Amino acid sequence: xxxxxxxxxxxxxxxxxxxLALLGRRLAPHDPEQPLAxxxxxxxxxxxxGADALGRDVLSRVVAGGANLLGVALAAAAAALMxxxxxxxxxxxxxxxxxxxxxxxxxxxxxxxxxxxxLVLAVALPGAAAVVVASVLSGAPLTARVVAAQCGxxxxxxxxxxxxxxxxxxxxxxxxxxxxxxxxxxxxxxGLRLITALQLATMLAVLGFGPQPPDADWALMLxxxxxxxxxxxxxxxxxxxxxxxxxxxxxxxxxxxxRRLEGVA
Amino acid sequence: MSRELLVVTGLTVRRAAHGEVVLPxxxxxxxxxxxxxxxxxxxxxxxSLLHALLDTLPTGLYRAAGTVRWRGQPVLQGxxxxxxxxxxxxxxxQDPALALNPLWSVERLVGEQxxxxxxxxxxxxxEVLDLLGLPDExxxxxxxxxxxxxxxxxxxxxxxxxxPDVLLLDEPTSALDESTRRRVVEAVRARRDGCTLLxxxxxxxxxxxxxxxxxxxxxxxxxxxxVRRPVAPTSTTGGFVATGRTSAAVRPADPGPADQPPxxxxxxxxxxxRLAVRGLRVTRPDGAPLVENVHLDLTSGSWIAVIGxxxxxxxxxxxxxxxxxxxxxxxxxxxxxxxxADVRQRDRDQRRAVQLVGQHPAGELNPAHRVGNAVARPLAxxxxxxxxxxxxxxxxxxxxxGLAAExxxxxxxxxxxxxxxxxxxxxxxxxxPDVLLLDEPTSALDPASAGTVxxxxxxxxxDGLAILSVTHDPAVAARADQVLxxxxxxxxxxxxNGSPTDxxxxxxxxxxx
Numbered sequence: 001x002x003x004x005x006x007x008x009x010x011x012x013x014x015x016x017x018x019x020l021a022l023l024g025r026r027l028a029p030h031d032p033e034q035p036l037a038x039x040x041x042x043x044x045x046x047x048x049x050g051a052d053a054l055g056r057d058v059l060s061r062v063v064a065g066g067a068n069l070l071g072v073a074l075a076a077a078a079a080a081l082m083x084x085x086x087x088x089x090x091x092x093x094x095x096x097x098x099x100x101x102x103x104x105x106x107x108x109x110x111x112x113x114x115x116x117x118x119l120v121l122a123v124a125l126p127g128a129a130a131v132v133v134a135s136v137l138s139g140a141p142l143t144a145r146v147v148a149a150q151c152g153x154x155x156x157x158x159x160x161x162x163x164x165x166x167x168x169x170x171x172x173x174x175x176x177x178x179x180x181x182x183x184x185x186x187x188x189x190x191g192l193r194l195i196t197a198l199q200l201a202t203m204l205a206v207l208g209f210g211p212q213p214p215d216a217d218w219a220l221m222l223x224x225x226x227x228x229x230x231x232x233x234x235x236x237x238x239x240x241x242x243x244x245x246x247x248x249x250x251x252x253x254x255x256x257x258x259r260r261l262e263g264v265a
Numbered sequence: 266m267s268r269e270l271l272v273v274t275g276l277t278v279r280r281a282a283h284g285e286v287v288l289p290x291x292x293x294x295x296x297x298x299x300x301x302x303x304x305x306x307x308x309x310x311x312x313s314l315l316h317a318l319l320d321t322l323p324t325g326l327y328r329a330a331g332t333v334r335w336r337g338q339p340v341l342q343g344x345x346x347x348x349x350x351x352x353x354x355x356x357x358x359q360d361p362a363l364a365l366n367p368l369w370s371v372e373r374l375v376g377e378q379x380x381x382x383x384x385x386x387x388x389x390x391x392e393v394l395d396l397l398g399l400p401d402e403x404x405x406x407x408x409x410x411x412x413x414x415x416x417x418x419x420x421x422x423x424x425x426x427x428x429p430d431v432l433l434l435d436e437p438t439s440a441l442d443e444s445t446r447r448r449v450v451e452a453v454r455a456r457r458d459g460c461t462l463l464x465x466x467x468x469x470x471x472x473x474x475x476x477x478x479x480x481x482x483x484x485x486x487x488x489x490x491x492v493r494r495p496v497a498p499t500s501t502t503g504g505f506v507a508t509g510r511t512s513a514a515v516r517p518a519d520p521g522p523a524d525q526p527p528x529x530x531x532x533x534x535x536x537x538x539r540l541a542v543r544g545l546r547v548t549r550p551d552g553a554p555l556v557e558n559v560h561l562d563l564t565s566g567s568w569i570a571v572i573g574x575x576x577x578x579x580x581x582x583x584x585x586x587x588x589x590x591x592x593x594x595x596x597x598x599x600x601x602x603x604x605x606a607d608v609r610q611r612d613r614d615q616r617r618a619v620q621l622v623g624q625h626p627a628g629e630l631n632p633a634h635r636v637g638n639a640v641a642r643p644l645a646x647x648x649x650x651x652x653x654x655x656x657x658x659x660x661x662x663x664x665x666x667g668l669a670a671e672x673x674x675x676x677x678x679x680x681x682x683x684x685x686x687x688x689x690x691x692x693x694x695x696x697x698p699d700v701l702l703l704d705e706p707t708s709a710l711d712p713a714s715a716g717t718v719x720x721x722x723x724x725x726x727x728d729g730l731a732i733l734s735v736t737h738d739p740a741v742a743a744r745a746d747q748v749l750x751x752x753x754x755x756x757x758x759x760x761x762n763g764s765p766t767d768x769x770x771x772x773x774x775x776x777x778x
Contacts, residue, residue: 157628159629159630162621162629162693164609165608166620166696172646176642259324
């Protein structure tokens with residue numbers, strides 16, 4: 001029987017989309033910053049997705065506009081995940097001392113609303129840096145908490161005891177036994193961190209804290225092309241659909257990677 | 266002839282990844298009041314048969330063909346199978362300790378399906394517990410606070426409590442001693458109608474309960490044939506790690522025949538004291554005493570078996586010796602020198618010297634590690650072997666416990682319970698311990714695989730390994746040169762066939778040894 005293997009399709013699709021987006025500008029058929037047609041032209045043979053407010057090619061701008069956004073989101077998610085996992089393992093393996101400090105710090109950070117944190121940071125820092133820092137401050141405590149909780153159940157398993165009893169040192173137990181046993185959870189959480197980082201980066205860019213016109217950027221296109229939605233809906237829909245598609249693919253890919261790492265698939 | 270209730274035709278299970286057959290086409294017919302036993306070598310697909318029947322196959326396996334009919338009506342996969350198993354089936358899995366919610370009390374676990382008042386529920390729960398020989402006070406304990414045998418019976422009580430039409434039992438007595446097993450048999454016999462499908466390696470259970478036996482022994486990829494196969498002498502003991510290292514840890518290979526009487530090999534040679542246990546006191550986490558005043562002398566080549574009722578503290582004793590849960594009182598001496606009670610205070614060689622193979626095959630192996638790497642790891646940590654050497658040694662160890670080389674690339678999830686149990690043993694042997702602690706080493710094994718494992722242990726013992734095993738299996742106790750019975754918080758000597766019933770009153774005063 002021929003079943004579609006989403007476990008393979010999703011990660012491949014996610015990597016392809018990210019790869020194409022990062023190549024971006026070089027694949028664009030026209031110069032994304034050059035007016036080529038009447039503003040808000042409907043899709044035609046020459047401009048398959050029509051033109052935007054200044055008559056620039058929407059297709060070229062969509063192709064070129066993902067690199068910055070996805071790059072920032074990836075960096076922010078990676079930072080949040082790594083810091084969160086490290087703190088979570090620390091808290092899970094030494095629950096009394098390190099655990100107390102990590103949980104206390106996490107509570108403190110989680111008490112501040114993430115959006116307000118991001119806005120304050122965006123005023124003080126460049127847009128990309130604000131996304132990374134806000135994503136770490138709001139995401140890492142969540143990751144740490146989930147990882148630490150799961151450590152609690154794995155701690156008492158036979159294989160962890162066996163590792164200690166054959167003379168593995170603390171770091172070796174944590175890195176070689178604990179982390180692989182939690183890899184599925186970490187992969188799933190990576191998807192979550194990536195999606196929230198993407199949303200954060202989009203939000204700040206829409207509010208004007210990210211790339212500035214005339215740069216091509218999906219988030220910027222959302223705000224630029226909103227007024228002309230009735231004249232050329234494609235100009236608004238294209239970046240929106242791509243943002244949603246990326247979020248979906250990241251979630252599916254993370255899930256698939258988690259299952260692969262846990263040895264289910 | 267009884268009415269046919271459940272008819273299974275051509276049920277086939279395959280692995281999703283490579284399409285490999287896990288369970289070849291199998292037919293079953295269960296009539297009203299019938300008990301059918303399913304036997305077969307470890308890894309022959311017994312558990313998968315139950316899962317396929319219930320439509321609860323784990324991810325990675327799927328039902329490739331076959332139909333299940335209940336009273337003539339097909340039970341389709343998906344929603345109708347779910348409704349059917351909820352309404353009709355009681356199931357006890359292989360690792361009940363993992364299936365019970367650790368936070369629920371036993372009363373809630375067993376009585377979940379009872380309707381009616383709280384008082385009624387309590388009474389009914391106590392009736393079922395009593396039927397299986399579990400004390401009333403157990404009803405208040407949590408699922409996490411049970412011994413292996415208690416958890417197994419609570420899981421059975423939970424299944425019996427609903428009076429299901431179909432009872433499916435996967436190794437329901439692997440952690441139980443003789444007298445408790447009899448109670449299980451009686452409880453299953455007492456079922457008035459409905460049918461029972463029983464997966465077991467236990468010949469006693471088969472003979473006592475089964476109306477018919479279905480044998481799944483067909484040699485499959487990754488399984489040793491169900492024939493008792495002596496392991497070639499070259500692949501044992503020192504041969505595992507004999508890769509140019511001349512460490513004292515590498516023992517010379519012993520070409521001695523495997524079919525020697527148990528005591529002959531052990532009696533010869535030096536009998537140096539490997540591990541001495543002096544006045545050990547083992548308590549439950551809440552401080553209640555489990556075992557008092559344990560004295561044990563594990564000399565090289567000796568094999569001591571500890572038997573005793575479920576929940577008496579056998580596993581806790583092993584955990585205390587290995588340092589997992591340090592004992593409050595008493596002393597351990599390793600080769601004459603004091604051994605710290607807590608494993609974290611032992612040095613690397615002390616840790617190597619004492620190795621434990623745990624009770625629950627599912628929890629003993631890291632789900633993320635491939636089997637070959639898991640077995641090779643102690644060789645790297647403790648013996649500093651290079652990658653190629655330890656891979657080869659791991660394959661020899663797996664072969665010695667009766668597992669094919671292609672299993673080395675699998676993860677534990679793709680192994681059967683019996684295969685996991687043997688991987689855990691191979692991993693412990695890779696450390697080359699002086700003292701091996703075994704907790705129910707054959708609970709998930711068919712007689713043939715158990716024979717392979719016991720023969721291997723016999724040969725290792727001839728080379729000086731000291732073994733302390735906790736067991737309910739008479740075949741294991743028969744290999745030991747001393748059988749101790751744990752009862753009333755004391756270790757007392759039992760007679761040769763492991764039954765303390767006549768002698769223990771007399772022996773109680775003297776303590777063990």
